[in-house]
Amino acid sequence: MVPTQEFAHGSFRDRSARVFYSDGLICRAIDASALEEWTWVSSRPFFQDAMNAQKIIQTSQASTEKSLVPNTGYVATLQHERVPLITWPYEWCFSMLRDAALLQLELMERSLKEDCILKDASAYNFQFQGTQPILIDTPSIVRMNPGTPWEGYRQFCQMFLYPLMLQAWKGVHFQPWLRGSLEGILPEQFARVLSWFDLFRSGAMTHVWLHARLQAVAETQVSTSSSLQAHGFNKQMIQNNVAGLTRLVGRLQWKEAKSVWSDYDNVTGPVSRDGHDKEQFVEKVCASGHWKTVWDLGCNQGRYSRIAAKRSEVVVAMDADHLTINRLYQALREEKNRIIVPLVTDLSDPSPGLGWRGQERSPLEQRSRPDLVLCLALIHHLVIGRNLLLSDVIRWLASLQATVVIEFIDRNDEQVQLLLRNRTDVFTDYSKEEFLRLVESHFVVQEQFGLPSGTRTLFQLKPLKP
Amino acid sequence: MTTILTFAYLDPGTGSMLLQAIVGGGAGIVVLVRHFWRTMRVSREPLKPNTSGADA
Numbered sequence: 001m002v003p004t005q006e007f008a009h010g011s012f013r014d015r016s017a018r019v020f021y022s023d024g025l026i027c028r029a030i031d032a033s034a035l036e037e038w039t040w041v042s043s044r045p046f047f048q049d050a051m052n053a054q055k056i057i058q059t060s061q062a063s064t065e066k067s068l069v070p071n072t073g074y075v076a077t078l079q080h081e082r083v084p085l086i087t088w089p090y091e092w093c094f095s096m097l098r099d100a101a102l103l104q105l106e107l108m109e110r111s112l113k114e115d116c117i118l119k120d121a122s123a124y125n126f127q128f129q130g131t132q133p134i135l136i137d138t139p140s141i142v143r144m145n146p147g148t149p150w151e152g153y154r155q156f157c158q159m160f161l162y163p164l165m166l167q168a169w170k171g172v173h174f175q176p177w178l179r180g181s182l183e184g185i186l187p188e189q190f191a192r193v194l195s196w197f198d199l200f201r202s203g204a205m206t207h208v209w210l211h212a213r214l215q216a217v218a219e220t221q222v223s224t225s226s227s228l229q230a231h232g233f234n235k236q237m238i239q240n241n242v243a244g245l246t247r248l249v250g251r252l253q254w255k256e257a258k259s260v261w262s263d264y265d266n267v268t269g270p271v272s273r274d275g276h277d278k279e280q281f282v283e284k285v286c287a288s289g290h291w292k293t294v295w296d297l298g299c300n301q302g303r304y305s306r307i308a309a310k311r312s313e314v315v316v317a318m319d320a321d322h323l324t325i326n327r328l329y330q331a332l333r334e335e336k337n338r339i340i341v342p343l344v345t346d347l348s349d350p351s352p353g354l355g356w357r358g359q360e361r362s363p364l365e366q367r368s369r370p371d372l373v374l375c376l377a378l379i380h381h382l383v384i385g386r387n388l389l390l391s392d393v394i395r396w397l398a399s400l401q402a403t404v405v406i407e408f409i410d411r412n413d414e415q416v417q418l419l420l421r422n423r424t425d426v427f428t429d430y431s432k433e434e435f436l437r438l439v440e441s442h443f444v445v446q447e448q449f450g451l452p453s454g455t456r457t458l459f460q461l462k463p464l465k466p
Numbered sequence: 467m468t469t470i471l472t473f474a475y476l477d478p479g480t481g482s483m484l485l486q487a488i489v490g491g492g493a494g495i496v497v498l499v500r501h502f503w504r505t506m507r508v509s510r511e512p513l514k515p516n517t518s519g520a521d522a
Contacts (some may be wrong), residue, residue, distance in 0.1 A: 154482035187481075206489055215481030224480045224501070228487060231500040237490025244489055 009359035010124070017078075017139035026082050027062065029074035030139065037142045038078065046110040047141065054129065055103060057081050057136045083136060084314040085293075086367045089123040089159065090179035091343040091351060093326040094167045094254040095333070097174070100126040100133040101160035105246045107135060108150075112239050117144040121152035123159040123184075124361075130338030131329060147229035150238045157207055158184030161249065165208070166190070168252040169198055173322050175344055182355050187211040203248040256323050274451040278376060278407070279307060281449055281458050285405050286311045286372070295370040295402075297347060298378035302328045302340060308374065309339040316368055318345035347378075348386040365400075373397065375406040377415075377456075383430050384419045390429040391438055397461075398442035404461040408435050413455035432457070 007029075011019035016034040020027050030038060038061070041047055050056040058081035089097060100123060108118050118140050125137035162185040163174035170193065177185055191212035198204050282304045286294075291312035296305040299317035301324065309315045317340050319325050328342045345351070345364065354361040375397065382388045397404055409416055410432060420427075439445060443461035450457050487494035487501070 149483040149486040153486055154479040157482075206485065210488065211481060211485050213481075214484045215479055217481070224483045227501050227504065228483060228497060231497045231504070232493070233487060233490075233497050234493075237486060237494045237497075240491045240494075241486055241489045 009357075010355065010361060012356070014137075014139060018074075024082075026080040028078040028080065028139065030076050030078060031073050032075050034139050035076045038076075038139065040143055041116055041141050042138075044111075044114045044116060046114050046116070050107060050110065050135075054132060054134060055107065056138060056141075057083070057127075057134055059138045078138065080136065080138070083127045083129060083134070085128075085316060085341050087128060087341060087343060088178075088351060088361050089163075090175045091345060091364075092128075092175075093322055093329050093342065093344055094164065094174070095326050095329050096128065096131075096133070096342075097123065097160065098164055098249060098252065099131075099333075100128075101156075101164065101249050102246065103133045103135065104156065104160065105242055105249065107141070108242045109239070109246070111141055112144070112235060112242065115144055115146075115235075116141055117150060117238070118152055121156035121159065123178075124182075128341050130340060131333040131336070132338060144235065146235065147233050148225050149228060149233060150241070153241065154187070154211075155184070156245070157187060157211060160184075161203075161207060161245070162187075162190040164249060164252045165204075166193065167254050169194075169201060171254075171256065175322070179351070179354070182361065187215060202251065203244075207245075207248070254326065256326075274453050274456055275303070277449070277451050278458065279303070281460075282307050282374065282376075282405060285403070285447075285460050289372075291372045293368055293370045294372045294374065295368070295400075296374045298376065298381065299328070299342070299374075300324055302332065302342070304374050304376060305340050305342075308372065309337065312339065312372070315340040316364075316370070317342045318347070320344065320346035348382060348388055370400055370402045373400055373402045373404045375404060376458075377407050377409065379406065379435075380409050380413075380416050380419060380430070384416065384423070384427050390434060394435075394438040394442055398463050401463050404443065404459075404463070406439075406459050406461060407451075408432055408457050408459065410455040413453070416455075 006020065008019040008021065011028075015031075017028050017030045020029060042059075042061075047056065051058060059078050062077040062079045089100075092100070103126065104118065104121055111117055119142050120140050122137070122140075125135055125140055126133050127136050128134070159178070163178055166172050166177065166185070167174050187208060191208050194204060194208060199209055286308050289311070291308065292314070294305075294308040294312045294315045296302070296308060296315060296317045299305050299319050300321075302317050305315045305317040305328075317325075317328060319328075319342075322344050325342045325344045332340055332342065343364075351361070351364050353359055353363050353366075379390070379393060382393050383390050397406070411417075411420075411430065436445075439459065439461060443463055445459055446462050447460040448457060449459075484498060484501070487498040490497075
């Protein structure tokens with residue numbers, strides 16, 4: 001059977017279990033083989049425990065099959081709890097990718113004890129509820145075929161282990177690599193990145209160098225899986241590998257001390273002088289309603305995201321600075337925050353549509369629509385720092401059709417002067433008069449507040465109807 | 467058959483399978499040696515002459 005609704009664009013690799021949306025619900029059409037696996041796996045104690053602990057998405061078999069069209073191969077429907085925000089691994093920070101990797105290994109370890117296995121290890125199988133990673137691809141857990149190796153091992157290396165090693169060992173941001181290839185980093189590629197010194201690091205010789213070499217040597221071999229099975233490969237070997245990977249990933253640390261933005265909230269000058277008044281302004285706007293989705297653009301250490309989180313279902317805290325987002329995530333994880341999702345996002349180069357037909361991994365704007373946008377101390381960076389047109393930025397904000405809290409910073413502000421210091425000043429459109437003209441053509445200015453620094457003004461804007 | 471179908475969409479990589487025997491511990495090395503020994507013997511075996519009389 002095929003659902004009456006279209007399948008989700010990114011759900012086609014596993015033909016036996018495909019996602020579709022029905023009346024606002026997240027459903028998955030499954031064929032007879034996937035139903036058989038689901039019936040068995042979902043009754044295992046580890047599966048129920050992990051679901052209760054919110055490590056696996058709440059899933060149940062739908063009682064009705066009315067959404068399925070007869071005679072097309074699908075026999076049942078699973079219904080998943082909705083995740084408030086869908087994010088992709090190239091938007092995560094180091095600690096998010098590491099936590100998702102550790103959850104993958106934890107679920108592997110627990111499922112193996114009950115003769116189940118996660119048949120793949122795609123980082124896209126995980127999402128975040130606040131700072132809690134959660135497995136959303138429940139059909140990836142199946143009964144294990146005794147004596148055969150873990151088929152997701154290579155994928156685990158490509159999507160989790162190598163990106164984490166790249167960041168921890170080389171200090172190279174992994175996001176552009178994962179965004180550049182949805183399959184992750186190949187062993188043969190990553191082996192070339194490592195120096196001789198790196199090969200002495202734990203796990204480098206086996207999981208990277210040998211991995212790449214064996215692939216080259218073994219290309220002519222046939223039926224390796226059956227041969228290993230015939231010669232005594234067993235579950236304990238997978239368990240040993242998973243235990244080793246857990247230790248290895250657990251030890252990987254990104255020890256970057258400082259970035260351009262990591263100490264922004266601690267600097268003196270207008271940033272610190274205006275902080276208290278800005279908080280009160282944001283608090284007042286947030287208190288004026290209940291917000292489904294808030295976007296905090298250029299969130300830095302999440303000062304205003306935390307205020308918004310008191311009155312909203314989900315806050316997407318975005319910043320282009322990886323270290324800042326990593327620290328915010330770690331702090332929010334300590335706080336056990338389930339509302340704020342921090343993302344590494346450069347607004348001047350946001351996540352595009354990727355994969356098959358450019359639709360497999362959709363842009364952020366197709367995954368999330370805000371009803372409140374915080375855009376504080378950001379616009380001068382977009383216009384002067386990234387050379388975007390002020391008119392384009394205002395038009396884009398208006399296109400979101402959300403209430404906007406925005407801060408305009410005059411040219412004579414010391415931070416703006418810092419930005420202009422080594423640049424030819426071609427930014428003729430950057431003035432308060434032009435800003436107001438543009439804003440009034442797209443929004444209703446509901447409130448305006450001059451901050452104590454004298455160079456900064458806050459606005460609360462309501463979009464005009466499109 | 468079911469397992470084959472559910473695994474079919476993923477390319478596990480032959481080298482990745484062999485490596486799992488290495489990182490799987492001492493017993494895994496034995497499995498790997500036996501695998502390579504058999505592979506080597508099979509590759510060195512001369513082709514048997516066709517005695518059935520049928521055309522190849």
